[in-house]
Amino acid sequence: MSTTSRANSKFLALQREPRLCEIPVNPQGKLLSVSEYFGENVFNYKLSKKLSQEEKNQLEMVMQSQKTLEKNLAKAYANAVLEWALDRGVTHFCHWFQPLTGSTAEKHDAFLSFNKGLPIEKLSASQLMQGEPDASSFPNGGSRSTFEARGYTSWDLTSPIFIKESENGSTLCIPTAFVSYHGDALDIKTPLLRSTTVLSETATEFSHIIGHTEVKRVDVTCGCEQEYFLIDKAFYFEREDLVMTGRSMFGSLTARNQQLEDHYFGAIPQRILAFMQEVEIELYRLGVPAKTRHNEVAPGQFEIAPIFSEANVAADQNQLVMTTIREVALKHDFVALLHEKPFAQINGSGKHVNWSLSDDQGRNFLEPGSNPHENNKFLAFVGVVCEALYRHGEMLRMSIASHGNDHRLGANEAPPSIISAFLGDTLTNIFESITGNNSYTPEGKTTLDLGANQLAGLLKDNTDRNRTSPFAFTGNKFEFRAVGSSASIGWPMSILNAAVNEVLAETNILLKKEIEAGKSVDEALLFIAKHWYKNSSKVVFGGDGYSQEWIEEANRRGLPNLKTMADALTVLKDEVKTKFLTDSKIYRSSELKTRYNVLLERYINHREIEFQVLEEMITQHIIPATITYKRELSKVYRNLKEAGIKSETEVILLKELSGLTDSVLEKSKKLNEFKEASASLSEEDYSFKIANELMPLSEEIALLCNKIEDKTPEKYWDIPTYYDMLFIR
Numbered sequence: 267m268s269t270t271s272r273a274n275s276k277f278l279a280l281q282r283e284p285r286l287c288e289i290p291v292n293p294q295g296k297l298l299s300v301s302e303y304f305g306e307n308v309f310n311y312k313l314s315k316k317l318s319q320e321e322k323n324q325l326e327m328v329m330q331s332q333k334t335l336e337k338n339l340a341k342a343y344a345n346a347v348l349e350w351a352l353d354r355g356v357t358h359f360c361h362w363f364q365p366l367t368g369s370t371a372e373k374h375d376a377f378l379s380f381n382k383g384l385p386i387e388k389l390s391a392s393q394l395m396q397g398e399p400d401a402s403s404f405p406n407g408g409s410r411s412t413f414e415a416r417g418y419t420s421w422d423l424t425s426p427i428f429i430k431e432s433e434n435g436s437t438l439c440i441p442t443a444f445v446s447y448h449g450d451a452l453d454i455k456t457p458l459l460r461s462t463t464v465l466s467e468t469a470t471e472f473s474h475i476i477g478h479t480e481v482k483r484v485d486v487t488c489g490c491e492q493e494y495f496l497i498d499k500a501f502y503f504e505r506e507d508l509v510m511t512g513r514s515m516f517g518s519l520t521a522r523n524q525q526l527e528d529h530y531f532g533a534i535p536q537r538i539l540a541f542m543q544e545v546e547i548e549l550y551r552l553g554v555p556a557k558t559r560h561n562e563v564a565p566g567q568f569e570i571a572p573i574f575s576e577a578n579v580a581a582d583q584n585q586l587v588m589t590t591i592r593e594v595a596l597k598h599d600f601v602a603l604l605h606e607k608p609f610a611q612i613n614g615s616g617k618h619v620n621w622s623l624s625d626d627q628g629r630n631f632l633e634p635g636s637n638p639h640e641n642n643k644f645l646a647f648v649g650v651v652c653e654a655l656y657r658h659g660e661m662l663r664m665s666i667a668s669h670g671n672d673h674r675l676g677a678n679e680a681p682p683s684i685i686s687a688f689l690g691d692t693l694t695n696i697f698e699s700i701t702g703n704n705s706y707t708p709e710g711k712t713t714l715d716l717g718a719n720q721l722a723g724l725l726k727d728n729t730d731r732n733r734t735s736p737f738a739f740t741g742n743k744f745e746f747r748a749v750g751s752s753a754s755i756g757w758p759m760s761i762l763n764a765a766v767n768e769v770l771a772e773t774n775i776l777l778k779k780e781i782e783a784g785k786s787v788d789e790a791l792l793f794i795a796k797h798w799y800k801n802s803s804k805v806v807f808g809g810d811g812y813s814q815e816w817i818e819e820a821n822r823r824g825l826p827n828l829k830t831m832a833d834a835l836t837v838l839k840d841e842v843k844t845k846f847l848t849d850s851k852i853y854r855s856s857e858l859k860t861r862y863n864v865l866l867e868r869y870i871n872h873r874e875i876e877f878q879v880l881e882e883m884i885t886q887h888i889i890p891a892t893i894t895y896k897r898e899l900s901k902v903y904r905n906l907k908e909a910g911i912k913s914e915t916e917v918i919l920l921k922e923l924s925g926l927t928d929s930v931l932e933k934s935k936k937l938n939e940f941k942e943a944s945a946s947l948s949e950e951d952y953s954f955k956i957a958n959e960l961m962p963l964s965e966e967i968a969l970l971c972n973k974i975e976d977k978t979p980e981k982y983w984d985i986p987t988y989y990d991m992l993f994i995r
């Protein structure tokens with residue numbers, strides 16, 4: 267890399283035009299409306315002509331877990347899928363799964379097979395239902411010894427099969443779970459499915475107790491807003507730190523960064539809009555209902571959100587959203603950064619996981635309704651969620667821990683690492699009032715009446731928004747905002763589901779007791795609301811979550827504050843704190859151990875890569891840039907001196923620069939010494955050392971690098987700057 271290549275990158279980036287993509291049209295060339303092509307790359311057995319009505323009915327029952335899938339039915343399904351795929355020119359299939367790497371994995375197989383020596387296309391029932399990838403190449407956290415390095419993928423019927431298109435062919439992707447020979451979940455999906463199943467059962471029982479006896483199942487619903495940065499591809503490849511770690515290890519802030527906050531909801535630049543439109547077309551074809559798109563707060567930052575769906579489908583679809591963003595970005599000569607904090611001192615990216623429960627009659631548990639019964643149910647359920655958060659805040663904090671999120675929690679415009687719930691003034695006042703702590707009366711009223719349309723009306727006017735809360739009630743759902751932008755949502759969601767499940771199961775027992783003792787259902791529900799709120803109100807906080815006062819206040823309240831990933835991971839080793847996960851059979855203790863090991867290793871590896879990249883950039887770019895500049899300065903100084911002209915400027919600059927580079931080198935040396943001295947530490951102790959000593963030191967180095975950047979003229983600086991990356995598009 268040289269300065270000319272940086273100039274060249276700028277030139278390239280400035281020349282780019284919005285990319286035109288193929289917009290779906292009918293054979294006459296007329297543009298299709300989205301509803302006409304939505305889901306065209308997703309197999310919908312209900313539309314298959316190859317399956318009989320009887321087979322479809324049976325499949326429906328299998329989907330609703332009322333029946334197991336028999337071989338013949340699987341065979342019929344496989345044939346139908348194969349025919350559908352061949353019609354679309356698909357040549358290969360793969361089991362698509364989410365190993366503990368946090369992304370997705372796929373191993374492709376051709377449909378090509380031979381029958382009596384003649385080539386045919388084939389997808390058998392067993393190929394559809396089970397695969398056997400070599401599990402030893404996926405993170406297993408030491409859970410398997412090599413002699414049984416076998417893992418199985420098994421078809422998840424509840425998430426639709428889809429076609430992934432690429433330039434030279436298409437692949438049929440079959441969503442699957444991934445488990446070890448002994449049935450340990452080696453993936454994100456399996457425990458998520460267990461958690462939604464368990465919670466559905468508990469919530470169905472709850473529904474029956476309160477008189478909704480027709481309810482057969484309750485779905486966890488989820489919609490996640492995905493934030494990301496886009497930078498021009500030319501700059502990306504000029505920065506090793508972005509390529510290797512996904513974030514800039516240093517970078518000086520431009521004078522005009524986000525202080526003006528004029529980017530948020532501003533007009534979307536043409537080149538970006540063209541990108542977003544192509545992403546949406548791809549997602550629609552994959553059956554992902556992309557709904558909103560807008561600029562985010564930071565320059566170069568954007569967001570996409572789909573319409574919510576069932577949790578397992580939402581988790582798979584979020585993976586598709588991330589993949590599609592990445593792939594389409596490249597076509598537009600952008601690179602999408604999904605890291606939680608690609609640019610220090612600039613807003614980070616999150617993934618707001620919107621969450622609720624909905625029964626099979628379409629009733630949302632977090633929707634305040636139009637009658638007193640619905641309202642009491644709503645309040646009781648909000649109480650349940652608060653209690654779940656209060657009890658398992660540490661586990662929830664752990665579930666969002668990542669090396670990337672460590673930079674984001676507590677930073678500008680992002681939730682702190684203390685788990686609290688925001689309910690909004692109105693709802694908090696209502697709870698405070700029903701638990702007798704205050705006598706709240708809505709404006710213009712003399713009494714608080716939760717009956718008829720009152721509650722819904724009250725909450726409708728309540729446009730309360732708190733951007734600083736990690737877990738906020740937003741009208742008819744909770745929004746888990748502390749989740750990182752690159753995370754697989756299945757992991758935090760399984761923990762949240764488990765936590766709510768535990769409290770809801772206890773609620774069922776309490777409810778039955780109250781009703782047996784003579785209370786009406788509504789009275790019993792109100793009792794539950796009060797009971798849990800009283801117990802857990804410490805977790806409810808409506809103030810500024812970023813303030814120092816809140817950190818102190820939370821400490822007084824006894825709320826945990828696990829600052830780094832290293833701190834957060836210890837929770838996974840605590841048998842008392844993880845009991846609710848193992849008791850409910852959502853996780854086996856061996857699986858928790860696996861996850862602990864995988865996450866710990868990942869934390870250490872990522873940090874080590876970061877330290878190494880920082881050092882390389884210092885020696886490869888920063889120091890050489892200063893040397894070139896200093897050579898120039900010295901020459902000028904000598905020439906002036908020879909001519910008898912007195913000038914201090916060059917001397918001052920030379921001294922300043924030398925001072926800064928000396929400090930950088932000294933601190934880098936210390937970082938290396940720390941690393942070497944840690945060789946004998948256990949992984950856990952090393953992780954603490956990284957979090958508490960090495961990371962802060964690397965940040966000190968970064969600040970010095972920023973100062974050097976400020977002092978070095980553009981023409982000597984060959985690393986793309988914040989300005990290049992954030993403002994040129």
Ligand code: ADP
Pocket residue numbers: 487488489490491558571572573574575620621622623630740742743
């Ligand atoms: P907000 O401005 O409140 O964040 P959005 O319309 O952007 O509202 O919604 C955020 C996400 O929440 C969307 O994906 C939306 O579909 C989802 N959502 C809405 N209702 C529910 C629900 N009941 N359960 C889960 N997610 C929901």
Ligand code: MG
Pocket residue numbers: 491618745
């Ligand atoms: Mg939102």
